[in-house]
Every structure is written in C-alpha cells, then in structure tokens.
Amino acid sequence: MHTEVKHPLLQHRIAILRDVKTDCKLFRELVGEITRFLAFEALRDLPTEPVSVRTPMGEAAGAKIKGHVVVAPILRAGLGMLDSMLEILPYATAGVIGMKRNEETAEPIPYYLNLPKAWPDSYVVLVDPMLATGGSACDAIATLKKNGFSKITFLNVISCPEGIARVEREHPDVPVFTAAIDDRLNDHHYIVPGLGDAGDRLFGTL
Numbered sequence: 001m002h003t004e005v006k007h008p009l010l011q012h013r014i015a016i017l018r019d020v021k022t023d024c025k026l027f028r029e030l031v032g033e034i035t036r037f038l039a040f041e042a043l044r045d046l047p048t049e050p051v052s053v054r055t056p057m058g059e060a061a062g063a064k065i066k067g068h069v070v071v072a073p074i075l076r077a078g079l080g081m082l083d084s085m086l087e088i089l090p091y092a093t094a095g096v097i098g099m100k101r102n103e104e105t106a107e108p109i110p111y112y113l114n115l116p117k118a119w120p121d122s123y124v125v126l127v128d129p130m131l132a133t134g135g136s137a138c139d140a141i142a143t144l145k146k147n148g149f150s151k152i153t154f155l156n157v158i159s160c161p162e163g164i165a166r167v168e169r170e171h172p173d174v175p176v177f178t179a180a181i182d183d184r185l186n187d188h189h190y191i192v193p194g195l196g197d198a199g200d201r202l203f204g205t206l
Helices: 008-018 024-042 079-088 135-146 161-170 198-203
Strands: 002-004 048-055 058-065 068-075 096-101 108-114 122-127 152-159 176-181
Touching: 002 161, 008 024, 008 152, 008 176, 024 079, 024 122, 024 152, 024 176, 024 198, 068 079, 068 135, 079 122, 079 198, 096 135, 108 135, 122 135, 135 152, 135 161, 152 161, 161 176
Parallel strands: 002 176, 068 096, 068 122, 122 152, 152 176
Antiparallel strands: 048 058, 096 108
8 A cells, every 4th residue: 555645845845855956955854854744644543542641730631652663764865764753753763774776686685784672562664765666665674574573664755656566566564655656767777757866865975
C-alpha cells in the first residue's frame, strides 16, 4: 500500500527541492521540512495509551505514544531525514542501514548495520529520500525483519512506479508514504524528472 501525500505547502517545497539552482544548505532544509510533513501523515495511527495530567486548572485526559519507536535511515542519503524525525520523535531510538549502489547493476550492496534491540512493541520508520528501483528499500526492509522488527513504515520524498511496485510486491505489509510519484526510471536507473542524486545534493559532493 502506498500513499502520495499531497498538500500545497508540500508541493511548493518539492518544486524548490527539484530546482537545479537550489544550493546544498537550502536543499537540506527542504528535505527536513518535507520529512516532517510525511511523518505527520504516516504516523497518524501510531498506537497511544491514555494518561491523566494535572493542569493549573485541574485534571485533563491525554494520550502518549505506546511502544518503542525506531527511526532507521538508509545511508547515506537517509541521514538527511533523520534529524527532522528525531525532532518530532525525541523519545525514539535510531539505527542505521548502510547500502551503496552498484553503478553497473543498480543493485544495493550492504556495508554497515547498527540497529537497536527489537521489542514486541517496536515500530520502525525507515527513511530514504529516493525510491528508485526499490532494491535498497526492499533489502533494508528484509534486514529489519531478519532482526526481529515486524511493524515497519517507509517514508521517502521522491518515488517512481517501478520502485513502489517492487516494495509492494516483496513487502506488501509495509506502507509507503511519499511526497511525489514521478514518471519513470531512465536507462541509468535514475528517477525522471526526479532531483538528481539526493545524497550528492544533501552533502555537497556533486
């Protein structure tokens, strides 16, 4: 299942993000802002439990997040979304999944993994700005499942039909939230029109 999150304020930011003239600093800021939009939508059904708090005027019924939330960026570009996730989930823990792209086959090559312990009530938010072939996303989801995580949601900024289809085929239990679904992949497995290489634009390594 996938959801394309549409909102005028989000679409405005996506347009600036795509622009080849957008510099590294602004690009990072926009990725962070877009991440927060996606997170608010994706986490609207996060489990809660009731609490009671005392205000200056008396008792008030409230709710707090129930369970253990983990934010897991796919390195390196996913790091551009991590800080914003932890700003709105300051009680969350974080793990990282390192994958690099084989430029000949476009398949992911895992090179690093560091995850917190999985608990029965753990809920993972996997983040990566781009969903192109779907290889990195599917391998990352499979890695999370092998390490005991069963409740997983994937957030990304720009996607394409090929990547979405692969995730839904291999991991139909993982919802995908994206800010834009683009036309296609080109012959070099880049999203068209896309925004180029998200990692290079985030970290100034063009």
